[in-house]
Amino acid sequence: xxxxxxxxxxxxxxxxxxxxxxxxxxxxxxxxxxxxxxxxxxxxxxxxxxxxxxxxxxxxxxxxxxxxxxxxxxxxxxxxxxxxxxxxxxxxxxxxxxxxxxxxxxxxxxxxxxxxxxxxxxxxxxxxxxxxxxxxxxxxxxxxxxxxxxxxxxxxxxxxxxxxxxxxxxxxxxxxxxxxxxxxxxxxxxxxxxxxxxxxxxxxxxxxxxxxxxxxxxxxxxxxxxxxxxx
Amino acid sequence: xxxxxxxxxxxxxxxxxxxxxxxxxxxxxxxxxxxxxxxxxxxxxxxxxxxxxxxxxxxxxxxxxxxxxxxxxxxxxxxxxxxxxxxxxxxxxxxxxxxxxxxxxxxxxxxxxxxxxxxxxxxxxxxxxxxxxxxxxxxxxxxxxxxxxxxxxxxxxxxxxxxxxxxxxxxxxxxxxxxxxxxxxxxxxxxxxxxxxxxxxxxxxxxxxxxxxxxxxxxxxxxxxxxxxxx
Numbered sequence: 001x002x003x004x005x006x007x008x009x010x011x012x013x014x015x016x017x018x019x020x021x022x023x024x025x026x027x028x029x030x031x032x033x034x035x036x037x038x039x040x041x042x043x044x045x046x047x048x049x050x051x052x053x054x055x056x057x058x059x060x061x062x063x064x065x066x067x068x069x070x071x072x073x074x075x076x077x078x079x080x081x082x083x084x085x086x087x088x089x090x091x092x093x094x095x096x097x098x099x100x101x102x103x104x105x106x107x108x109x110x111x112x113x114x115x116x117x118x119x120x121x122x123x124x125x126x127x128x129x130x131x132x133x134x135x136x137x138x139x140x141x142x143x144x145x146x147x148x149x150x151x152x153x154x155x156x157x158x159x160x161x162x163x164x165x166x167x168x169x170x171x172x173x174x175x176x177x178x179x180x181x182x183x184x185x186x187x188x189x190x191x192x193x194x195x196x197x198x199x200x201x202x203x204x205x206x207x208x209x210x211x212x213x214x215x216x217x218x219x220x221x222x223x224x225x226x227x228x229x230x231x
Numbered sequence: 232x233x234x235x236x237x238x239x240x241x242x243x244x245x246x247x248x249x250x251x252x253x254x255x256x257x258x259x260x261x262x263x264x265x266x267x268x269x270x271x272x273x274x275x276x277x278x279x280x281x282x283x284x285x286x287x288x289x290x291x292x293x294x295x296x297x298x299x300x301x302x303x304x305x306x307x308x309x310x311x312x313x314x315x316x317x318x319x320x321x322x323x324x325x326x327x328x329x330x331x332x333x334x335x336x337x338x339x340x341x342x343x344x345x346x347x348x349x350x351x352x353x354x355x356x357x358x359x360x361x362x363x364x365x366x367x368x369x370x371x372x373x374x375x376x377x378x379x380x381x382x383x384x385x386x387x388x389x390x391x392x393x394x395x396x397x398x399x400x401x402x403x404x405x406x407x408x409x410x411x412x413x414x415x416x417x418x419x420x421x422x423x424x425x426x427x428x429x430x431x432x433x434x435x436x437x438x439x440x441x442x443x444x445x446x447x448x449x450x451x452x453x454x455x456x457x458x459x460x461x462x
Contacts, residue, residue, distance in 0.1 A: 113397075
């Protein structure tokens, strides 16, 4: 593996585990057993690393939301979107735990984040157009605009809701199943507009996603795909 | 006015205008033309002031959500809740611009915030029970639970959505009408469940709240009610 990729993967793991504010480039270099100078050769600052990780997050998020061009969308596509989005949130969870701070510190991240939000919401609009064509949702124009903004907000704010609201108990540490529970909230947002197979399977889905599984999964940040980390 | 109240009102104004991180107790004392010692006599730290402001925010938020005991709820009650909630968000907007940071810094604020979230969601549940009795909404048990969490998240995250998403333009400064536009998002959340007068007036409401008014209002933090600031 190239040193640049090793730095990104290690940084992501450390940011997710310890919080971005508590990790310096020296920590990252030490954890990789490389010199600070070697790290500096690849990334001139922590902000550089954060920005590269954001770009990787962006690519995989936009990939997850692509609409099939050659066929009608299916119910499984629909569930696939939700699973993929919340997987990405988990892989890059440090981004959403302290987004306000990260955006305040980096002007280019603020610009890129706004572009990203625009692209995701435009792609979500395509997804709902596809679902309409596939007769899986019935929703008006104004409603779909409102829905997409609400989905964006609930999705990107879910991690901080889990840790700050006390909804899942006091001083909760974010786990993969807590994050996954956010899918239930998105299903609630969509529920009134579902039709056909999507409506028929709704109560089964609500049951499946409302609970929190007790799991002790391996650190998922290790499983991040390398493809998206090389630019 | 008591010095303690003057300190709270001035602090609120400064936190809202300049961001809590950029305001020290010395700034506050200087702005009031009192000595740091006098301020210290009333509040031993900035965290003390923030906590007192949070308590004031909490009281007025819970007051705004109280359910009439002696009569059936009306459509105007329903709109009154939304207006009141978003007014409180505006008055105390510093709290929601950087909540993650504030919670990280203060253990008692974390505890109080969780209690607050529980109380608000329980009161929202009472509101929806009232609206059901008044035949203004039709909604199932699981749906109302999901809806209340989504309303909480969209409401408390709306300020950061406005400033970070680019949805209202680049590098937007939060205004009262931006915040008020959040009411549209809450109406979208509720829309599928409305009935009777609430449903009949829905399209009028959606039109009224979807736009952003161009306004240059006086600094609204001045209009905060004193009652809730004295404990």
